[in-house]
Amino acid sequence: MTTAAHTYASDVAFSPAVKAIQARKGSREAYADSEQRGWRTEVDDNLAAFLADANSFYFATASAEGQPYIQHRGGPKGFLKVLDKQTLAFADYAGNRQFITQGNLSENPKAYIFVMDYAHRRRVKIWGEARVVEDDEALTTSLMPKGYRARPEQVILFKIAAWDTNCPQHIPQKFDAADVAAALAARDQRIAELEAEVAALKGEKGTGAS
Numbered sequence: 443m444t445t446a447a448h449t450y451a452s453d454v455a456f457s458p459a460v461k462a463i464q465a466r467k468g469s470r471e472a473y474a475d476s477e478q479r480g481w482r483t484e485v486d487d488n489l490a491a492f493l494a495d496a497n498s499f500y501f502a503t504a505s506a507e508g509q510p511y512i513q514h515r516g517g518p519k520g521f522l523k524v525l526d527k528q529t530l531a532f533a534d535y536a537g538n539r540q541f542i543t544q545g546n547l548s549e550n551p552k553a554y555i556f557v558m559d560y561a562h563r564r565r566v567k568i569w570g571e572a573r574v575v576e577d578d579e580a581l582t583t584s585l586m587p588k589g590y591r592a593r594p595e596q597v598i599l600f601k602i603a604a605w606d607t608n609c610p611q612h613i614p615q616k617f618d619a620a621d622v623a624a625a626l627a628a629r630d631q632r633i634a635e636l637e638a639e640v641a642a643l644k645g646e647k648g649t650g651a652s
């Protein structure tokens with residue numbers, strides 16, 4: 443995999459054309475300051491914790507001609523794993539067999555991961571390069587979530603070039619059905635406990651009156 447040399451990590455996103463528009467629209471100075479501080483290029487504890495709690499993300503690739511393609515990836519929490527400070531990986535499950543992502547990566551390794559946490563209104567953007575590994579059974583097995591009913595077809599390794607976060611503006615707050623069900627079950631259990639306490643108190647009161 444090859445990566446063009448950048449002065450700043452954020453140059454992976456802020457191309458000369460992007461910087462020109464930022465200058466024209468008045469945001470270049472602020473982003474020039476953020477360039478000096480630097481985007482992150484390695485997994486830190488915050489990103490590792492964020493990914494460990496993620497059960498969904500969007501994976502973007504492009505053909506050699508630059509035609510973009512975005513595909514959703516989902517699985518149990520933590521299925522997108524951290525292998526080292528600059529490498530993420532996930533088991534690629536068998537699907538509709540269009541193989542657009544794999545075809546794109548065979549001619550253009552540049553890729554992008556976009557992770558949304560709707561419940562807490564957070565998002566993480568990760569730029570890098572990716573490759574498909576088809577013949578490493580041990581690696582595939584190690585990345586496959588235990589007990590998850592899916593057939594792993596291969597592995598995708600993602601090398602991080604840079605990552606950044608966004609503000610929560612305009613992110614709608616949504617919750618996973620499983621989390622909502624768990625919260626409702628806890629509420630119903632508490633209601634049942636309170637009703638039992640009330641019934642017991644009424645029983646004691648009735649016994650005292652007799």
